[in-house]
Amino acid sequence: MSLRADQVLLGNVLTLDGNGSRAEAVAIANGRVLATGTRQAMLELRGPHTAVSDFTGSTLVPGFNDAHAHMDTLGTRQLRPTLEGARSIAEVQDRIRVLARSTPRGEWIVTMPVGNPPYYFDAPATLAEGRLPNRHELDAAAPEHPVYILAPGGYWGEPPCHSAMNSLALQRNGITRDTVPSNPNTVIEKDERGEPLGTFVEKSYVNTLEADLLPAVPRFTYEQRRDGIRQAMDLYHRMGTTSIYEGHGSAPEVIAAYRELWERGDLTMRTAMVLSPRWRSLEDAAAAMRDWMPTMRGRGMGDAMFRVSGVFIAHGGDPCVARIQQRDLAYMGWSGYVQQVNSTEDFEALCMLAGEYDLRMHTIVSDKLAKVAPVMERVARRFPIGERRWVLEHISRSAPEELATVRRLGVATTLIPAQYVWKHGTPFLRFGEQEMDHLSPAKQLFEMGVPVAAGTDAVPYNPLFCLWSMVTRRERTTGRVMGEGGKVPPETALRILTQGGAYLTFEENEKGRLVAGQHADIAVLSADPLEVQPDALRDITCRATMVAGRWVHGAQ
Structure with a gap:
């Protein structure tokens, strides 16, 4: 007997299968997409216990994958x-x-x-x-x-x-x-x-x-951070987010809090984490990578709901901040990660160590791609950093020759469009047209074939606002378009916010498309993001969210 659907969802379906295919319904079995197609064809897959949800007038898309989520940070803001x-x-x-x-x-x-x-x-x-x-x-x-x-x-x-x-x-x-x-x-x-x-x-x-x-001010406890994550998880689900990637790194207690929720079966957000380490020297780093981090090599440890892989290594930063932080490395404040400051020379030495010990490296680039790219070139002469899916995150300012280097290295990238184009775009208003086009260069990276994902950075944590920022590129204080040549077509932006994050965690064949065999992670939107006017993108709401065939927001 052929497999029958556990659920059938009816509505306008954007499969993102690579061919621009649309469907009228999705059939789900055992937490995965069984098939997509016409209403009639999917309804024929019903069995005696199949649930049917009618979302006529809504649009179903793959669940959003927030590639720079800081979900635990939002959690502390609820406390x-x-x-x-x-x-x-x-x-x-x-x-x-x-x-x-x-x-x-x-x-x-x-x-x-x-x-x-x-x-x-x-x-x-x-x-x-x-x-x-x-x-x-x-x-x-x-x-x-x-x-x-x-x-x-x-x-x-x-x-x-x-x-x-x-x-x-x-x-x-x-x-x-x-x-x-x-x-x-x-x-x-x-x-x-x-x-x-x-x-x-x-x-x-x-x-x-x-x-x-202020040493006497109460710090967030482990229990508070854990309970904050629980609250924030619901908020992110309400935005249609089904996966997060914490590439900026998370302190050990934060990873432990996620792990506890996972072990209890309470983690409903697919969570990929990166360690934010507390070493004080290159010698400490070498010992930690060699002796304590083998389980985080390669794809790391965990499963489809929770995984820890690799290490975050900061480039640059304020030495004054480093001196303050070194007094108490356990202090995280709002951030949830350990503040690091590394010179370019120390950054390169740490990257070499990560290469030696087969650890994926993640770093914040911001406007320093011109300094980071040459370091990556030197590391790549010794280690296959592209195959290992090293990640350059938070890229703001860039130039064509630097992006060509990124492509040649085969590394993955993440962008925070709302941060640099909308919220903190003011410093870049003086740029010339080509420089402006290459600010938060989603369009260029995608067209070059560089793996690119996008994240919300938690402010705001709505991926549709992030999508709007990529498509319109409007700066907050002036309304100016930050580079016409950098505008991203809505479908490309949608792919970056769904499929892009899956690549970062070796899961591009598991999620990010509504096709047979992929995880049934789905966001039900109030409008079609490929059909509305660009300025209406940030007004789209999420009516329901599903993870692994289970409703985590709406449509219970």
């Missing part, structure tokens, strides 16, 4: 009380008073930032006074509790980032008029007598205030 909607210092004080009534005396009150989530752009301007509350105003709201209003991560929106605390919190952290931050980009604001006001400004993207000056 602190919100100040969203507060529009004056008095309203912030009211929120703090409410929290004080339910918090035991002497215990910390730690809140989310002032401003409008998820970006918190120009947070002080969102309050009527144009500033955050100072220590005295927070004392009035909660005199018997240490209070700390967190700053957002610098990469959520953009610096400067503002935070505030009351007198008891300053006292517990030993902050006085004589305190001097180690990071010159951190400002302790003071009154006319030179006393701390309880307000802080961080002018760089990397937050160092807590690691540098």
Whole structure:
């Protein structure tokens, strides 16, 4: 007897099979696509217990694969009380008073930032006074509790980032008029007598205030990070995301939290992880790669739901940040990864070690492709980094000759279009036309045949916003198109956001298309992304999401 479908889904189906094929229905059996075709043909595959879901008017696409997700980071943002909607210092004080009534005396009150989530752009301007509350105003709201209003991560929106605390919190952290931050980009604001006001400004993207000056502020616990992941997983599913790839690296505790969810059977997001290591020297790195990381060689360890493979190695960075971080490598703050800083020379030495010990290497390139590409060329003379699927991530600025090198090396790439084209596009507005075209070069990489994926970077975590950014390339503050020659056709963008991430984890034959044999990972969208006007792409919503034939959002 031929195999019968467990489920049949009816609707407009974009198979992404390479031929531009559409279908009217998908048949699913044992968590995989059984077949796609006409409504009648798929309904003929029904058995006595087949469930039929009618999504007429909706479009079914392969589930999104967020190739730079930072899902655990979004999870931590769900754990602190919100100040969203507060529009004056008095309203912030009211929120703090409410929290004080339910918090035991002497215990910390730690809140989310002032401003409008998820970006918190120009947070002080969102309050009527144009500033955050100072220590005295927070004392009035909660005199018997240490209070700390967190700053957002610098990469959520953009610096400067503002935070505030009351007198008891300053006292517990030993902050006085004589305190001097180690990071010159951190400002302790003071009154006319030179006393701390309880307000802080961080002018760089990397937050160092807590690691540098605030040891008494409560850190996220392992249990909190695990429970935050659980909450964030649902949020990502609501966007149609079925797989994530954490190529920026994750600290050991974060990997352990995902592993616990996986072992319990609670992990509904296909999760591919990369280790963010805590070594302090090249010697430490060599020992770790040799003695402790063999299970992460090649494709790593795990299964189709959870896999750990390879190591993240940073290029560049601020030495001041490194010195602060070295004091306490366990401190992660919002990030979930270990902050690394490596000179180009040390970066190359670490890459050589990764090649020697058969570890996949992942690195953030940003605007330094001109420095990273020659290093990769030298490493590739000794090791088959293309076959091992090394990954150059977060590429922003690029040039044709550098992209040709990437193609020749055979390495994979990831892009964050919403980051560099929309959110942080301002520094690139001075570029000439060709330079602008090669900013976040999705179109060029795809057409060259370079494996390219895209991620949301968690701000916003909606892959359809990422798709819109690739297609329209509009900068946030001016609305300017950041390079007409870099615009990506909607179908290409959709492939980059579905199939691209699968290649990073050796799963291109397992997911990313709605064809027989692939995982039944499906996003049900409110409109057809290949038919709507470009500016309408970010308004598309996800009505239901399926992973391995199981509904994880909607259509239960």
